Amino acid sequence: MNVLKKTLAGAALAAAAAVSQAAIVNVGGVTWDTAAVDANGFSLDFSGNTASVHQTINAQGVLSGTGTISGINDNTNFCTGCTLTFSFGGFQLASGSLPSGNVTGTFLPSYSGGWVNVMVNYANAPSVLWLGMVGHEVDGSSLDGTIVTRNGTVRSMFGGGQLDVVGGLAASYFDTNTMTDGADFTFGTVFTTILSARDAFGSGTFTSKTRVTEVPEPASLALAGLGLIGLAASRRKQAK
Template structure:
């Protein structure tokens, strides 16, 4: 084989591989660019930021993707939440700065849709309150057991998740099929404050990817978590319960790093190029 020709094969294979990696990826009709430059100064490797809205409540601890009666909040009796599970559902409004719906919000600064005829939704639960320390009633301390917690993201073609109740039934709709991602909570810190008849809460958590259709893109171990280990994703959220409420709404952000995966066709072409070079080298040796 001519050396120039063999070089051309390898160069062509590499160029196709590079071209395939330069394009956006699509998993379950969710479209994003693994090289998006959105960044997080606290985690320089971050290239993914997803912004969400959610509804959460306290209910009896239950199996995964099971939603039940909600406990009303009484800031004068927060100890009654002991044994209950923090549970909720949400929807992604942004994925790397791309809006979920053209023209929403208005004015639309990123006129593109990351979800092609689907909604990226999620559910979580199994975060059980094991104790509530009311030594300082204005700053109660919740002890949580999340060893059996679950967090699942879904590409939901039913398009029925709304900003009003009942979000729970909408989340159940999305559980039929392979999740977009399944996550495990590595660390979770909840800080709360009581002001008047309001219970304010802020969460900081780190997740590891355990499965889902998009797992290989998100399983990157780039986040240093609160225990000094490594996780895949960092989560922050804030919400506010009022006395008498049995649910609250809030906003959250999920960030981390995603990676490119070579496409099978590109790998095949690269393999052909290397194979061609191998044959050429053997012929040189025989000659």
């Protein structure tokens, strides 16, 4: 009986340890906790944020820019010895317009197409594509913006859209089709330093429902634990 108890206790501890480890994912040095929750107790799955993004729109209405990811699931120490940066472009103005002149009003430009590349940058090694994405269009729009002006001055500027994963080290974790209209990611940006409607700096967030395929799911671990228990019981019977 003591042997059985010890075996069961060991199996339980091993399963518990595996469950706790299963929540932590490491891809190319970038880590995140899939079991993380926000201050209100809601599951984060994967939520990234950036305090630094620069967006420009050229004369042809094509939106592009760069940024640095500053946190994942409320954790700023997610990339030991590395950084995550991103670039984006190819978002073409499809409907609506940008303000010009001494105007007051709310403008709602929408963009089609687009791409976003997230790169993991190492101190002593070449940068690697961590996640490659393209715009996911809903009713012809992959990105919708809002620009509020007063007497020709932009007072507020923000936008959001959706993306599909197409490649990169972490692609298998995010190609889940679980966000808006079956997209893999939704994102949003708020601009706090607005030089013009075509040139702005700000911050943003991006969220996704993730899946973990390289480590056991809790249900699988529970089944494995039951298997160990059954094996221990079987051996005990044979020993009698």
